[in-house]
Amino acid sequence: MTALQPRRMHDRPLRIALLRAVLLATAVSLAACGRDTGDDRGAERTEARTTLPSDVHAAPARPARFAIGRTPTESEIRAWDRDVGPDGRDLPAGRGTYAQGAAAYAQKCASCHGARGEGMGTGHAGFPRIIGRDPREGFPFGVDARHVKTVGNYWPYATTLFDYVRRAMPLTAPGSLTDDETYALVAFLLAENEVVGRDVVMDAQALRQVRMPARDRFVRDDRRGGTEFR
Amino acid sequence: MSDDGTPPISRRTLIVGAAAAAGGTLLARLPLTDAAGAQAPAQPAPTPAAPAAPADPSRVLGAPTSAVSVRSPFETPARTPTGFVTGPSFSPIHRFEGTITPTDLHFERHHGGVPTIDPARHRLLVHGLVERPLVFSMDELKQLPAVSRICFLECSGNGRSAYRNAKRELSPQDIDGLTGNSEWTGVLLSTLLREAGVRSDAKWMIAEGGDGPKLSRSIPIEKALDDAIVAYAQNGEPMRPSSGYPVRLVLPGWEANTCIKWLRRLELVDAPRMFRDETSKYTDPLPDGTARQFSFEMDAKSIITHPSYPDRIAKPGWVQITGLAWSGRGKIDRVDVTTDGGRSWTVAELQAPVLSKAHTRFRLMWEWDGKPTSLMSRAVDETGYVQPRLADFRRVRGNGTDFHFNAIRGWTVEADGRVFFGVDV
Numbered sequence: 001m002t003a004l005q006p007r008r009m010h011d012r013p014l015r016i017a018l019l020r021a022v023l024l025a026t027a028v029s030l031a032a033c034g035r036d037t038g039d040d041r042g043a044e045r046t047e048a049r050t051t052l053p054s055d056v057h058a059a060p061a062r063p064a065r066f067a068i069g070r071t072p073t074e075s076e077i078r079a080w081d082r083d084v085g086p087d088g089r090d091l092p093a094g095r096g097t098y099a100q101g102a103a104a105y106a107q108k109c110a111s112c113h114g115a116r117g118e119g120m121g122t123g124h125a126g127f128p129r130i131i132g133r134d135p136r137e138g139f140p141f142g143v144d145a146r147h148v149k150t151v152g153n154y155w156p157y158a159t160t161l162f163d164y165v166r167r168a169m170p171l172t173a174p175g176s177l178t179d180d181e182t183y184a185l186v187a188f189l190l191a192e193n194e195v196v197g198r199d200v201v202m203d204a205q206a207l208r209q210v211r212m213p214a215r216d217r218f219v220r221d222d223r224r225g226g227t228e229f230r
Numbered sequence: 231m232s233d234d235g236t237p238p239i240s241r242r243t244l245i246v247g248a249a250a251a252a253g254g255t256l257l258a259r260l261p262l263t264d265a266a267g268a269q270a271p272a273q274p275a276p277t278p279a280a281p282a283a284p285a286d287p288s289r290v291l292g293a294p295t296s297a298v299s300v301r302s303p304f305e306t307p308a309r310t311p312t313g314f315v316t317g318p319s320f321s322p323i324h325r326f327e328g329t330i331t332p333t334d335l336h337f338e339r340h341h342g343g344v345p346t347i348d349p350a351r352h353r354l355l356v357h358g359l360v361e362r363p364l365v366f367s368m369d370e371l372k373q374l375p376a377v378s379r380i381c382f383l384e385c386s387g388n389g390r391s392a393y394r395n396a397k398r399e400l401s402p403q404d405i406d407g408l409t410g411n412s413e414w415t416g417v418l419l420s421t422l423l424r425e426a427g428v429r430s431d432a433k434w435m436i437a438e439g440g441d442g443p444k445l446s447r448s449i450p451i452e453k454a455l456d457d458a459i460v461a462y463a464q465n466g467e468p469m470r471p472s473s474g475y476p477v478r479l480v481l482p483g484w485e486a487n488t489c490i491k492w493l494r495r496l497e498l499v500d501a502p503r504m505f506r507d508e509t510s511k512y513t514d515p516l517p518d519g520t521a522r523q524f525s526f527e528m529d530a531k532s533i534i535t536h537p538s539y540p541d542r543i544a545k546p547g548w549v550q551i552t553g554l555a556w557s558g559r560g561k562i563d564r565v566d567v568t569t570d571g572g573r574s575w576t577v578a579e580l581q582a583p584v585l586s587k588a589h590t591r592f593r594l595m596w597e598w599d600g601k602p603t604s605l606m607s608r609a610v611d612e613t614g615y616v617q618p619r620l621a622d623f624r625r626v627r628g629n630g631t632d633f634h635f636n637a638i639r640g641w642t643v644e645a646d647g648r649v650f651f652g653v654d655v
Contacts (some may be wrong), residue, residue, distance in 0.1 A: 077355065221522055
């Protein structure tokens with residue numbers, strides 16, 4: 001053999017080490033330039049254990065992005081972007097009264113949730129009670145499972161009621177309620193739960209001002225693993 | 231609808247109850263799959279008559295190849311569907327070996343039934359606080375670099391029936407059947423979000439499903455950029471409709487309600503949206519008069535799946551104790567097993583490889599002397615977290631708490647070899 005062979009044997013690991021250093025630096029700089037961390041998280045990649053033959057190369061660094069996917073139209077986004085957060089910023093135009101809500105409830109909700117929101121059936125055959133303020137004192141749900149959670153005694157945000165009813169109800173025709181109907185149902189349900197008066201005409205502005213009785217009961221998760229059980 | 235985790239009721243109860251209350255009008259409108267009742271809800275199937283098998287199979291011609299294989303007629307594991315569009319169907323975890331959950335027996339929990347989605351028309355929209363709003367077809371999602379990862383999914387209501395309505399006749403399926411362990415393949419969410427470019431004011435992400443209720447959850451951006459997967463395959467094939475076909479979110483280690491099925495929209499936002507399933511449901515009321523919110527991580531847990539109810543240990547002698555352990559915070563470090571009601575504990579063998587946020591199989595050979603005793607398992611994860619005793623769980627979380635039931639589970643062994651759920655300690 002010529003002197004070339006041993007030199008190549010020595011050079012190759014060096015070249016690979018240099019290449020890896022470059023790749024690592026690229027990955028670090030990608031991670032450092034913004035919120036976009038590397039896309040290798042969660043996947044364990046194995047590296048070849050054998051020395052690479054001279055005609056085999058490590059995969060090139062990935063681009064910052066692949067430019068796959070198309071730009072959605074405004075109407076495409078609008079059709080699906082209908083969620084409402086607790087600040088009520090995204091509440092739509094429209095309005096509804098208690099009386100309108102009572103009529104809509106009787107027609108579209110009572111068959112499952114009961115005429116007075118008392119719920120129907122039990123367990124997974126059942127439909128939950130949604131009206132009621134008992135227990136009047138405290139927040140004893142953690143102590144005794146017999147207390148039934150309702151909109152009035154447990155839900156921390158009134159906007160959730162609007163979002164959920166418009167999004168998911170009624171079960172057999174989700175998404176069929178108009179914004180006015182939804183406001184009316186929210187007016188009815190909040191009044192029946194003694195959160196607002198029956199005279200309140202519900203609209204975006206009125207709903208933003210509603211403060212639910214259980215609003216301050218909710219705390220962020222404080223479990224952190226480790227030896228402490230919380 | 232109702233909470234998860236309580237034992238399924240029979241479809242008959244459902245029909246009688248709903249029809250009586252609603253005069254039948256409700257029933258007529260609900261998409262029950264089979265009004266004639268031909269498809270009875272499968273409680274774990276009763277042992278059928280022994281299938282026909284030749285006296286000597288080695289002396290007769292066997293069956294030809296088939297397009298899709300089916301289970302041996304001698305094996306009849308089944309979930310516990312309610313026949314209704316909401317509520318859970320429990321997985322027969324005591325019928326499994328190893329760590330991978332058979333796909334067709336993975337637990338189900340839906341909120342408005344299983345939608346039928348044409349993958350050619352399905353779209354995933356990414357918008358909100360991003361540099362470039364984008365919409366992806368399924369083909370485009372599969373064009374992006376893929377990853378595969380084995381991890382568990384678990385409904386955070388898992389264990390509720392054992393905690394709330396304990397009785398001796400509960401099987402591992404009844405107790406902890408709302409978990410499954412699969413290999414998920416898809417695009418890392420961080421890859422997808424890199425295409426869209428996350429703005430620095432994005433702190434949370436809305437994930438929304440394409441089912442009737444358009445189930446939605448708010449996810450902290452840190453998790454979205456960490457190990458979240460936008461998955462399109464489960465155990466080597468496109469996932470089943472009941473698992474989110476054609477695409478779902480998989481958040482390893484987090485309560486499965488956050489792993490939105492039939493995923494159609496991701497919106498980057500500045501604050502959580504306080505959806506129904508992160509306020510009214512999936513929050514943990516505590517004895518101090520608060521309710522814990524956004525309790526995403528599943529605490530370490532384990533259950534002995536054999537011997538268990540309704541097993542009967544045939545006779546004194548060697549028994550292979552085996553079960554599953556898992557933690558939403560990483561790898562299982564150790565599983566301790568007691569065969570004397572908690573007086574002493576033995577370190578069980580863990581099946582390698584032990585994977586992070588994945589079901590881990592433990593085993594321990596035990597020589598039963600034929601005397602009544604009780605068995606328990608206790609998982610310890612790599613953060614040092616120890617699965618709590620039931621008494622400690624009740625003290626810290628309260629009798630009324632609603633989710634994340636991970637207290638130690640135990641089995642009573644009677645002198646005749648029968649095994650029942652529950653240990654009085």
